[in-house]
Amino acid sequence: MKRNFRYFSMVLAIIIMVSSVSVSYGKKAKNEPQVKYVFYLIGDGMGINAVSGTEIYNRYTGNGPEQVNFLHFPVRTQVNTNSASTLVTGSAAAGTALATGLKTYTGAIGVDTDRNPVGNIAEWAKASGAGVGIATSVAINHATPAAFYAHVSNRDSYDPISRQLIHSDVVDFAAGAGFLTERNVGLDATFYEQEARGEGVKVFYGAESFGNVKTEYDRVLCLGGKDLKELPFAIDRKEGDTALKDFVTTGIDYLYGRYAEEGFFFMIEGGKIDYAGHNDDAASCFQEINDFAAALDVVLAFCDEHPGETLIVVTADHETGGLALGAGEYKMNPELLASQKMSENELTSKFRQTFMPPPPPQRRGQRYGQGMAPQQPQWTPPSWEEVKEFLKVNLGLWDTVPVDKRTEERFYETYQATFGAKEGESEVRSLYAVNTRLVSDAVLYLDSAAGYQWSHGAHTGSPVGLYVSGVRAAEFNSCSENTDIPLLIARIAGYDIKH
Numbered sequence: 400m401k402r403n404f405r406y407f408s409m410v411l412a413i414i415i416m417v418s419s420v421s422v423s424y425g426k427k428a429k430n431e432p433q434v435k436y437v438f439y440l441i442g443d444g445m446g447i448n449a450v451s452g453t454e455i456y457n458r459y460t461g462n463g464p465e466q467v468n469f470l471h472f473p474v475r476t477q478v479n480t481n482s483a484s485t486l487v488t489g490s491a492a493a494g495t496a497l498a499t500g501l502k503t504y505t506g507a508i509g510v511d512t513d514r515n516p517v518g519n520i521a522e523w524a525k526a527s528g529a530g531v532g533i534a535t536s537v538a539i540n541h542a543t544p545a546a547f548y549a550h551v552s553n554r555d556s557y558d559p560i561s562r563q564l565i566h567s568d569v570v571d572f573a574a575g576a577g578f579l580t581e582r583n584v585g586l587d588a589t590f591y592e593q594e595a596r597g598e599g600v601k602v603f604y605g606a607e608s609f610g611n612v613k614t615e616y617d618r619v620l621c622l623g624g625k626d627l628k629e630l631p632f633a634i635d636r637k638e639g640d641t642a643l644k645d646f647v648t649t650g651i652d653y654l655y656g657r658y659a660e661e662g663f664f665f666m667i668e669g670g671k672i673d674y675a676g677h678n679d680d681a682a683s684c685f686q687e688i689n690d691f692a693a694a695l696d697v698v699l700a701f702c703d704e705h706p707g708e709t710l711i712v713v714t715a716d717h718e719t720g721g722l723a724l725g726a727g728e729y730k731m732n733p734e735l736l737a738s739q740k741m742s743e744n745e746l747t748s749k750f751r752q753t754f755m756p757p758p759p760p761q762r763r764g765q766r767y768g769q770g771m772a773p774q775q776p777q778w779t780p781p782s783w784e785e786v787k788e789f790l791k792v793n794l795g796l797w798d799t800v801p802v803d804k805r806t807e808e809r810f811y812e813t814y815q816a817t818f819g820a821k822e823g824e825s826e827v828r829s830l831y832a833v834n835t836r837l838v839s840d841a842v843l844y845l846d847s848a849a850g851y852q853w854s855h856g857a858h859t860g861s862p863v864g865l866y867v868s869g870v871r872a873a874e875f876n877s878c879s880e881n882t883d884i885p886l887l888i889a890r891i892a893g894y895d896i897k898h
Contacts, residue, residue, distance in 0.1 A: 434870040434892045435662035435708035436655075437524070438698045439885075440469075441497060442691050443490060443543055444673030446718030447477065447864045452851060453685040455724070459733040463689040468696065469713040474867035478881045480717045480860070483512050487860045490673070491554035493716035493881060494546030495519075498666075500886040501898065508542060508560070509550035516550035520885040521664060523894035525569045530658030532572035534646040536690070537629045537670030539575030539620075540564060543716055547666050558584045561591045565598055572653050572665075574621040574646035576629045588626065595620050606645040614656030621649055632671060632742040633690035634683050643669060644694040651701050662708075664892070667694060675742070676719030677829040678839075679853040681846040682739040684720075702869060710870045712888060714881070715863035721854030731850030738795025743842045746793055747834040753789065754781045754818075780818040783811060790841050800848050813837045829856045 442450075450470055457463035482492035484504040492505045498519035504512055511517050521531045535544045540560040545551075548570050549563040557579045564573060578588040592602055601616045603609055605624045612619055623630045623641040631640050647667055654663040669691030675684035695713065702709040725731055741749070756778035790796045790810075802810075817825040817837050827839040846853065865884065867875040871891050878884055889896050 434710040440713040444676040444719030445715035453688040456685040460737040469866040472866040472868040477862040490542035494543040498546040521547040524664035530663035532650045532665040534574040535668035538579040576623040577627040609649040634686040680743040681851040683742040713866040718861040723852045735849040
């Protein structure tokens with residue numbers, strides 16, 4: 400009898416334990432609030448130091464809010480980012496991990512290590528009846544957004560990625576700067592936009608047109624403007640330029656208007672944080688994070704109206720640039736970065752327009768060099784003093800930013816190489832830009848003088864931050880890998896996980 404009682408007690412204990420697990424992780428758990436609106440924000444290349452560095456930058460320059468909103472969420476932890484093939488991941492593999500909950504090889508989008516398609520959280524949300532939105536500040540077929548709707552073995556397969564978005568029955572609202580294209584395919588962005596219209600997608604260009612987006616439209620594509628592949632850097636933005644928050648505002652209005660009862664899933668990427676990190680451009684990086692946070696402000700306003708139904712998850716796919724806070728012994732002067740008024744890319748463009756020789760003119764229907772060469776004005780290289788004045792006006796060097804004699808000598812050597820070197824010798828190539836070396840070196844020196852030092856212009860294997868607010872946010876303290884995040888979101892939101 401005692402033996403039977405012990406056996407019965409053990410079985411009962413197991414049943415209670417299993418029931419407890421079901422309550423914690425099952426999709427229909429009782430006595431747990433079920434999230435209805437999911438916001439999944441990804442700062443591409445946004446390392447932990449970059450976020451903290453942004454807050455420091457803002458406080459000392461006044462170029463942003465004193466507090467970066469998500470840095471003060473109730474849940475703040477970190478996750479690992481390695482791919483299945485490398486310790487230092489790329490956006491495709493990391494985006495796939497954040498979308499599917501599975502590690503894959505670097506360069507893969509939406510497929511496993513055997514190149515088999517795997518389900519993602521956007522697909523799970525749609526299968527549950529929720530609306531789905533995807534927004535990014537870079538091309539809509541770039542690696543990170545693509546991980547939420549496409550399945551290709553190589554991230555550079557922009558043609559099939561574009562077509563999978565256009566023919567998707569998952570994504571209701573898509574927004575991005577434009578489309579990247581493959582040279583060997585011979586198609587341009589206009590082709591994909593026209594094909595989208597042929598599939599019944601309503602296409603809109605520029606923030607001024609987004610007020611025409613109607614909830615009765617079955618599918619919507621909002622683009623930053625004609626012939627764009629990325630939005631301007633926030634530090635370079637001009638009046639009338641589209642911003643990430645414009646996409647987010649329009650996306651929320653559309654998704655809530657159409658799926659208020661069913662709920663929705665909205666992935667939002669700050670894609671150009673990564674671009675600035677590849678350039679080792681601190682001021683541009685910090686302004687991109689501020690821009691990302693401004694888009695989050697729109698989300699937070701929605702959350703205030705739906706506090707018991709909204710989950711906000713903020714993270715990064717990887718860290719870019721290896722940013723260190725502090726240069727030399729106890730040295731930081733972040734106020735010096737107030738002198739930089741434009742991105743390294745924009746400054747290079749201005750430098751070239753000001754000082755470099757214009758390209759030789761060509762007659763229509765005639766290659767240069769054939770027949771009589773067109774006459775053009777003689778070009779004279781700028782003096783060193785003119786170049787110094789340019790760097791003074793645009794970066795504060797020799798003005799608010801001290802430049803010692805040894806550093807000036809190095810700048811002068813680069814100046815001589817710039818205006819006497821063979822083509823390409825005075826350039827610095829990063830993943831997304833080719834900048835003039837003198838400009839790049841000057842920006843890097845300014846960053847160092849301000850106390851921000853970059854180890855290199857590529858990805859690192861550092862963990863990234865995970866910041867969570869809203870319904871059942873505390874459960875994300877258990878996450879240690881980037882793959883944990885989408886699986887936990889799906890369980891909390893009640894999506895069926897299907898790989």
